[in-house]
Amino acid sequence: MTGNVDVLLGSIDAIENGLGQFGYIANRQISTAVYLSHHLKKPILVEGPAGVGKTELAKSVAAYVGMPLIRMQCYEGLDESKALYEWKYGKQLLYTQILKDKLGQLFGLTETIEEALEKLHGFSDVFFSHHFLEPRPLLRALQQENGAVLLIDEIDKSDQEFEAFLLEILSDYQVTIPEIGVVEAITPPIVFLTSNSMRDLGDALKRRCLHLHIGFPDAKLEARIIDTRVPGIDEKLRKQLVSFVQQLRALELKKLPSVSETIDWARVLVLLHANMLQSDMVRDTLNVLLKFESDIEAAGKQIDSMTHKARQEAGFAD
């Protein structure tokens, strides 16, 4: 299995093509990051605006290398008992009950308390052991024998304490459970962290990661993405639509449309059997691209000229 991964992640070109087969059009920078991450055994911290395919990257890599994807969604208040491990309390309490019943049998023959204690020390401590450990995503990722892709999603939404808690797993692929000791990864997982830059992440975390910034794609890349994601689309329409979205991004909007919105829009237009951008149709479907009323209003005024320009750029003058 590991050998296979080495082949799959053996060169930057292989990664670029491989991810392409799974529907993820990566630019050179992204595939370089995946390549380096594998060879330097470092996690990738992916930053960028919402909807440019940060989470999708982890999913596609998991599909490409054929490893399970273990995903951990971060939120405020997330702590180690939800992220790493938890004790099975019910089971632990049952165990103490059983123990109590057995005590008579065990210590029946002992005469003094000292002797009983001596005997007690003889038993291994089962109370805090793997039997009663409930693994959460992080521990699960370390326990996968054939490796895994671990996605720590939206790390910026978690508390700063949690960020510090992640440092050990990110740099050494191990965690320390006070009652048990150090648990090391069987096979180091491929780790992705994503962030929407809600807050600045700590330097310590950044230092341990490769920092990949995914911005909005250029027209060429976006066209390729649409092509893979919306297979039935007419080529002329695709060109116009990409050109339109690119123009839209040049406007001053509250939230710029990202790739996921372009894909949604392309699907809508295909459903509507469009083969060319028409101002009216654009106006009716603009809410797929823009998520704020004020944005729709601002863009609304320029739809005619932008549609016209998109058609011209795609080679269709009116």
Next chain:
Amino acid sequence: MPTDVQVHGIAPVQTGPTMSEPLRRFLAAARSAGVRISSAESIDAMRAIEVVGFSDRTVLRDSLSLLVAKSVEEKHIFEDCFELYFQRNDFAKPNEPGWRTPQAEDEDDEDGGNQGGGPGGTGSAQGMGGGQGQGKAAGDKLAQMLLADDRAGLAQAMEQAAEQIGLNKISFFTQTNLYTRRIMERMGIRPVEREIEALRRANNDASNSRADALETGRERLRDRVRDFVERNLLLFAKGENEKFREELLKSSKLTNMERRDMDRMRVIVRAIAKKLAEKYGRNRKKKNRGQLDTRKTIRRNMAWESIPFITVWKQKKIDKPKVMVLCDVSGSVAAMAQFLLLFLYTLNEALSNIRSFAFAGNLIEVSEILEKKPIEEAISEIMMTVGFGSSNYGNALLDFEEGFFSAVDSKTTVIILGDARGNYNDPRTDIVQRLSERAKRLIWLNPEYRSSWGTGDSDMFRYGPYCHILTVCNTIRHLENIVTDMLKGSR
């Protein structure tokens, strides 16, 4: 960018202990341009280069950028720096393969001249090294290269000369000419100039045409050397200069601040305040309510068969200081007030509640203005409202006692910023005394030096006994220390 590019200049040093040298220089340049690079990151960068090699420029750039630049801004700086540093050499002919680092050439010579650059390069460099660049031989060599327009050879000689005179120590724009001249002299321009003179004196067709050619060559060389020097200035000096200025500004008196430094100062203040906010914004105290911490509860109660006699809670309370600031905004104190307010409002997340008051003759609350408007605008508006008139501390303190005394409680830190010069009005020290008893702490910041306290109309020593902290505060550094103490004290 072509992918089949041979890396000229760094390729020979890929193995062995000197491998990191060009990289180290580049990282130093990137650092001085403002990219923060830790030593762990430089080691990672080295490891990355072992993996990807130098053969593909784009991949190299992307890899280093992934490892070293950790924010979007840093990535931009980094990429500019990369382009600048690893740009195709000016002397290289357009279709000659190879992009190189400035000053990477001497590497080759130290290794025994193991094949440096283009044709004729190695020979000339050795000539330079031996002859100190001043001798006749060097001059002849240079003249030859100038006449033949041997770009590779000139480039190599130039870079070596630059290394010898220590071009990477250049720190000011005004030094460009000096360094240009020094490099040319080191390359042996003097003998060439003497030759030109001699040729002119001979004044025949042959000698004149040779002199013309040499002069053209010299001009061309000067342009290139200047370009080269300017590029190095950009690479090595910009960041250093910024840092130097910043340090200087941090410890210069705020009351003397020049207008053009104000913006820069604000950036610095924001950066410091943000750092402090990050550090102290999370002072948490355990609190006896919230979510039950099952694990710790069971653990704690093991002795009673885990029947929860003692409960442990997850939630913690965030303990932040409550601050009230009274700023004298008259005359000389105004500049300081501006920075104190800017500082405190940037710190907002580390403070639970901040209320600010401005006074000269009278006192008004300015919290609302400061919260709603950007600080620069707010300050000028405050000045318009109360900034006129001479300061009257007694009056202002009375205003405060009458209007806002009830808001002061045992958790409040009160900061008074002022020179305590009340124009011989009644200082009303009794109010300060009451304030001091009521508040958690009373901090008085005085922008005047200690030596002038108590002189003239200064009532500083009369207020002094009632202040928990009384200190001079007229630079950003003072401000930083005081605010840090305040945040620490709240723990």
